[in-house]
Amino acid sequence: MYRILRKQALSENIKLMEIEAPLVARNAKAGQFIILRVDEKGERIPLTIADFNKEKGTITIIFAEVGYTTQKLGCLNEGDAVLDFVGPLGHESEIDNFGHVVCIGGGVGIAPMFPITRELYKAGNRVTSIIGARCKDLLFWEEEMRAVSQTLHVTTDDGSYGRHGFVTQVLQEMIDQGEKIDLVYAIGPLPMMRAVAEVTRPYGIKTIVSLNSIMVDGTGMCGACRVTVGGETKFTCVDGPEFDGHLVDFAEQMRRAQIFKDEEARARAAGSC
Ligand code: FES
Numbered sequence: 001m002y003r004i005l006r007k008q009a010l011s012e013n014i015k016l017m018e019i020e021a022p023l024v025a026r027n028a029k030a031g032q033f034i035i036l037r038v039d040e041k042g043e044r045i046p047l048t049i050a051d052f053n054k055e056k057g058t059i060t061i062i063f064a065e066v067g068y069t070t071q072k073l074g075c076l077n078e079g080d081a082v083l084d085f086v087g088p089l090g091h092e093s094e095i096d097n098f099g100h101v102v103c104i105g106g107g108v109g110i111a112p113m114f115p116i117t118r119e120l121y122k123a124g125n126r127v128t129s130i131i132g133a134r135c136k137d138l139l140f141w142e143e144e145m146r147a148v149s150q151t152l153h154v155t156t157d158d159g160s161y162g163r164h165g166f167v168t169q170v171l172q173e174m175i176d177q178g179e180k181i182d183l184v185y186a187i188g189p190l191p192m193m194r195a196v197a198e199v200t201r202p203y204g205i206k207t208i209v210s211l212n213s214i215m216v217d218g219t220g221m222c223g224a225c226r227v228t229v230g231g232e233t234k235f236t237c238v239d240g241p242e243f244d245g246h247l248v249d250f251a252e253q254m255r256r257a258q259i260f261k262d263e264e265a266r267a268r269a270a271g272s273c
Contacts, residue, residue, distance in 0.1 A: 001081035002036075005058060010140040013065040014108060015074045016050070022057030024087045030115035031093030031210065033241055034059060035218040037084035038072050045069050046215040046225075048112030048187070048241065049088065059085075062111035062140075089218050090241045093208075097124045099182035102174070103149070104167050104196055105131045106188020110141050112210060113187045114148070120185075121148040129153070130170045132188075136161035168195045181205050186245065190254050197245035207245035211236050214256065228252055 006018035024034060033048040045067075051060035065074040076082070093116045101120050105113030110131050121127045127148065132155035133139040139154065139161060146152045153170045154162030163170065167188075174181065184207040186196040193209040200207045213225040213236040220238035227234050230247035234240065 001083060002085040003081045004076055004078055007076070007078050010062065011137050013074075014062065014138065014140060015065065016060060016062045016111075017073075017076075018053075018058045018060045019082070019085060020057060021059050021085045021087075024085060025052045025054050025057045025059050028052040028054075028059060028088045029092030030095065030119045031112075031242055032088035032090050033112075033212070034061070034085055034087030035089060035215060036061075036073075036082050036086070038069060038076070039083050042072065042083070043069050044084070044216060044218070045073075046089075046212055046218065046237070046241075048210060048212060049115065050111035051115055059087075062108060064108045086218060089237055091239075093119065093185075093242060095119045095123050099125065100180055101125045101127050102171060102181055102184045103127060103129045103145075104171065104184065104186040104188070104192075105129070105145070106167055106186070106192040107133050107138060109186075109188030109192070109210075110139075110145065113185065114141055114144055116185060116187075117145060118148040126150050128174070130155065130167045132156065132162075132167040132192075134158065166195070167192065168199050171196065171199050175199070175203055175205075183208070184245075185209075190250055190257065193245060193248075194250035194254075197248070197250070201246050208242050209245040209248060210241045211243060211248070211253065212241065213253070 003020040008016040035044045035046050047061045050062045063070045065071045103117040128151045129145050129149040130153045134157045186193045187210045216222040216224040218237045220235050225236035228249035229243050
């Protein structure tokens with residue numbers, strides 16, 4: 001069992017949990033993810049690692065309570081435990097001194113963007129971060145992201161905080177103003193990552209996205225996490241979770257994510273805390 005040492009509500013439905021998992025923490029690197037199962041009847045869900053502390057032996061996860069399992073997880077409190085906590089899985093992010101890197105986090109995607117941004121900053125890159133959410137209440141870790149960026153832009157879709165608009169508008173303006181950008185990292189909802197990839201594509205700016213697909217075993221055996229990248233079938237759990245955003249078939253990913261919407265709604269209606 002993996003104990004929850006700290007629980008914090010970052011907004012009404014976004015929760016942070018620091019979980020005691022020394023073996024996972026010892027090996028964790030920026031960009032990797034874990035798969036957890038709340039109890040023996042639960043489904044497995046993948047969550048990208050938001051932070052890790054090797055000394056304390058803890059992994060921090062941040063999740064939005066949007067589905068049955070994340071709602072169930074959100075009902076647990078400090079001192080409770082989850083049954084399975086497997087990881088770290090997937091490839092770590094490639095960290096190097098690329099030059100000027102733009103790190104984009106959308107919604108709950110700000111969480112996995114944070115450790116990658118921190119490592120890129122530590123590696124000597126000039127880091128411009130752009131974080132965005134639908135509204136002020138859904139925005140979190142602004143100060144954490146500011147601490148690991150030379151420049152930070154904040155957007156909200158409804159204009160309730162920061163700049164009114166989308167993260168892609170800031171990115172487009174930077175390009176229009178002639179800013180030299182060597183690499184873009186984007187983590188967030190699929191439509192956001194697709195939009196970022198479309199902004200950078202005409203300029204040939206390398207763009208990395210992190211996919212958080214439907215996963216079952218996390219070992220490359222079940223095929224549930226397949227994604228088409230550059231015309232080839234890849235498995236997010238073993239080949240990813242990061243891929244070249246210009247090669248990902250986002251339309252296919254969005255169709256697959258849609259398939260389980262009805263079942264998810266029924267499951268949510270059936271259970272709550
Ligand atoms: Fe089963 Fe990736 S989760 S192959």
